[in-house]
Amino acid sequence: MGFHIAVCVKSVILEAPAEQVIRNEDNSELNPFDRPVLEAALRLKEFYGGRITALTMGPSVSLSALLEARAFGVDREILICDPGLAGSDTLATSRALAAALRKLAPLDLVLFGVRTADSDTGQVGPQTSVALGIPFVGMVQSIEWKQDVFRVKRVADHFVEEYEVKGPAAFTIHPGALVPRDLGLAGIGRAFQGDRAERWNLRDLGLQADRAGDAGSPTRVLSMKRVTKTKQCEFITGDALEQADALMKRLSESGALGV
Amino acid sequence: MDSLLSEKHRIVRRSVRSFCEREIRPIAGEIDREARFPWEVVEKMGKLGYFGIQAPVELGGGGLDSMSYAIIVEEISRASGSLGLCVTVHNSVALYPILAFGSEEQIAKWAPPLASGQKIGAFCLTEPNAGSDASGIEGTAVADGDAYVVNTNKVFVTNGGVADICLLFLKTNPYDDPGEISVVVAERGTPGFVVGDLEDLCGMRANPVSSIRLYDCRLSRENLLGRAGMGLKIGLATLDTGRMGIAAQALGIAQAAMEEGILYAQQRRQFRVPLAKHQAIQMMIADMGTLVEASRLMTYRAAAFRDAGKSFSQESAMAKLFASEACSKVTDMAVQIHGGYGYSKSYAVERYYRDARVTRIYEGSSEVHRMVIARGLMGKK
Numbered sequence A: 001m002g003f004h005i006a007v008c009v010k011s012v013i014l015e016a017p018a019e020q021v022i023r024n025e026d027n028s029e030l031n032p033f034d035r036p037v038l039e040a041a042l043r044l045k046e047f048y049g050g051r052i053t054a055l056t057m058g059p060s061v062s063l064s065a066l067l068e069a070r071a072f073g074v075d076r077e078i079l080i081c082d083p084g085l086a087g088s089d090t091l092a093t094s095r096a097l098a099a100a101l102r103k104l105a106p107l108d109l110v111l112f113g114v115r116t117a118d119s120d121t122g123q124v125g126p127q128t129s130v131a132l133g134i135p136f137v138g139m140v141q142s143i144e145w146k147q148d149v150f151r152v153k154r155v156a157d158h159f160v161e162e163y164e165v166k167g168p169a170a171f172t173i174h175p176g177a178l179v180p181r182d183l184g185l186a187g188i189g190r191a192f193q194g195d196r197a198e199r200w201n202l203r204d205l206g207l208q209a210d211r212a213g214d215a216g217s218p219t220r221v222l223s224m225k226r227v228t229k230t231k232q233c234e235f236i237t238g239d240a241l242e243q244a245d246a247l248m249k250r251l252s253e254s255g256a257l258g259v
Numbered sequence B: 001m002d003s004l005l006s007e008k009h010r011i012v013r014r015s016v017r018s019f020c021e022r023e024i025r026p027i028a029g030e031i032d033r034e035a036r037f038p039w040e041v042v043e044k045m046g047k048l049g050y051f052g053i054q055a056p057v058e059l060g061g062g063g064l065d066s067m068s069y070a071i072i073v074e075e076i077s078r079a080s081g082s083l084g085l086c087v088t089v090h091n092s093v094a095l096y097p098i099l100a101f102g103s104e105e106q107i108a109k110w111a112p113p114l115a116s117g118q119k120i121g122a123f124c125l126t127e128p129n130a131g132s133d134a135s136g137i138e139g140t141a142v143a144d145g146d147a148y149v150v151n152t153n154k155v156f157v158t159n160g161g162v163a164d165i166c167l168l169f170l171k172t173n174p175y176d177d178p179g180e181i182s183v184v185v186a187e188r189g190t191p192g193f194v195v196g197d198l199e200d201l202c203g204m205r206a207n208p209v210s211s212i213r214l215y216d217c218r219l220s221r222e223n224l225l226g227r228a229g230m231g232l233k234i235g236l237a238t239l240d241t242g243r244m245g246i247a248a249q250a251l252g253i254a255q256a257a258m259e260e261g262i263l264y265a266q267q268r269r270q271f272r273v274p275l276a277k278h279q280a281i282q283m284m285i286a287d288m289g290t291l292v293e294a295s296r297l298m299t300y301r302a303a304a305f306r307d308a309g310k311s312f313s314q315e316s317a318m319a320k321l322f323a324s325e326a327c328s329k330v331t332d333m334a335v336q337i338h339g340g341y342g343y344s345k346s347y348a349v350e351r352y353y354r355d356a357r358v359t360r361i362y363e364g365s366s367e368v369h370r371m372v373i374a375r376g377l378m379g380k381k
């Protein structure tokens, strides 16, 4: 069967809606943080051979994210879709993904985006690997694979950390790790020739209704309010050098610059 | 409009737009000013399949449909009219006729390098004495053994300065049957094949439009496309597709001009409010939007007809006429909204205004299109 990579991608909402979130084809797109993930998987496949399975959990409009993944060269796509999954928080989502990934075994590697552009929790990757009981490294910059062992690098707090991890393992890919390729037309043509993506529901996953969706989600979103930003203008005086110093100090104190 | 498009066409638009925004738009002004053909970008476009949009995947193309083609030309033209021109001429009037009328050997020889963008194609019909009246061409291909001896002066050849494979419309029996017009393919580099000076154009300046001249150039008779005398038939079939491409191009330029116009109207303040607050400017914005959307509907309709295997001559002629005229109006309004700055090369609308103008002239002028459309409506051939 060879090297088997699973990538978990999401179709996200492009614009922050004023009130209720209604997802449709016009406002949904493949999560930008998942693009480098696909790129990483494609490069690993090009280098080591094997195959890539893309999974997404979401309503039917999420199919588009899978078709885009197929156009890039993913070999198999699975849409996890069930009315019983509506209202899933990150825990319930991770449970569903873990159940699907178990069904896809044997797997060598599971890749996730660091976060999503529309929910931004960053929890799904780590939680899913905990649910699966496999090792996890976050914000990975590079991956090498040698006989079931991955060597990965990540940058944290000004240090390059290098890990050796036994597969199957799960990683999130740092969004700046790679520049995603452009989608070629032939890939798009091919993606729409083959069969439609597979659809799995709760029964396929063997998940109880009370472990999924709203019922299986401990999190309750109580309210959502738009943050009103207040701008304050401050003039920094002094000669150029003093101004530059003062500016650097302000930026680093406010956390905008990591120096 | 995009809500009515299929998932495939949305993905096509999204991916092409993202490429154009990153690779083409930032250099579009510069290549226009320098009249430079941007090989570095063209190579990338070739790798992505933009030079073989509808060619079969086995031949190195994208294997997509006409709707995708229209969307891609629209998106490239939204970033650069010159590159939109390059792509539409290459795809629809160079590669397409080879695929549609070429023999198996000809397709195997010319289609793969064209579809992958390794070679650029051109369509050479216009001559100094034959513009709107294509039947007035004087270039000749006289049979001599297994070759044609070709003499011609083709002018205004889009992609001329960089084209490797040129479709030439010639008289193949000039003495006995001057009405016999055929298409013969000439490859750059053949002895007697000369690329003339580049035209110093008003717009579309990054496209190396030039003359192509052949002096006693010997071309194998195997370079005849279709049969002798099929020239006008090939020309008409090709132009139906070509016109849809020019409509898409005009649409893309108009879309870009409208976007810039709206942006500027919202930023520029006069009389203590943004320009967009003035009703006269809002009227222009409404008209621009309506013209652009009507152009889009007509262009996509022509593409949909073609994809459905229906006759689409009338649809593509109407789309080309309407979209090119709308493009002139929209770019004109976008300049007007920009005031003096719109007349300056510092703003992109100045380029759109120049690029727009020619869409009403080439691949059949507006006047010729009206003739064709009226004839069609009155049921005459």
Ligand SMILES: Cc1cc2nc3c(=O)[nH]c(=O)nc-3n(C[C@H](O)[C@H](O)[C@H](O)COP(=O)(O)OP(=O)(O)OC[C@H]3O[C@@H](n4cnc5c(N)ncnc54)[C@H](O)[C@@H]3O)c2cc1C
Pocket (backbone or CB within 6 Å): B089, B122, B123, B124, B125, B126, B130, B131, B132, B133, B155, B156, B157, B158, B159, B201, B204, B209, B358, B361, B362, B363, B364, B365, B366, B367, B368
């Ligand atoms: C940038 C550019 C790129 C081009 N690319 C190509 C190319 O790749 N290949 C190619 O073969 N050609 C190309 N052309 C040529 C183009 O197709 C011709 O310019 C066009 O067909 C018009 O021909 P003409 O310029 O000789 O004008 P003419 O035919 O002389 O027309 C002059 C005017 O008279 C009008 N007119 C002509 N006949 C009639 C009539 N019967 N009734 C009413 N009005 C009439 C025309 O509409 C026009 O307004 C290109 C031109 C330009 C400017």
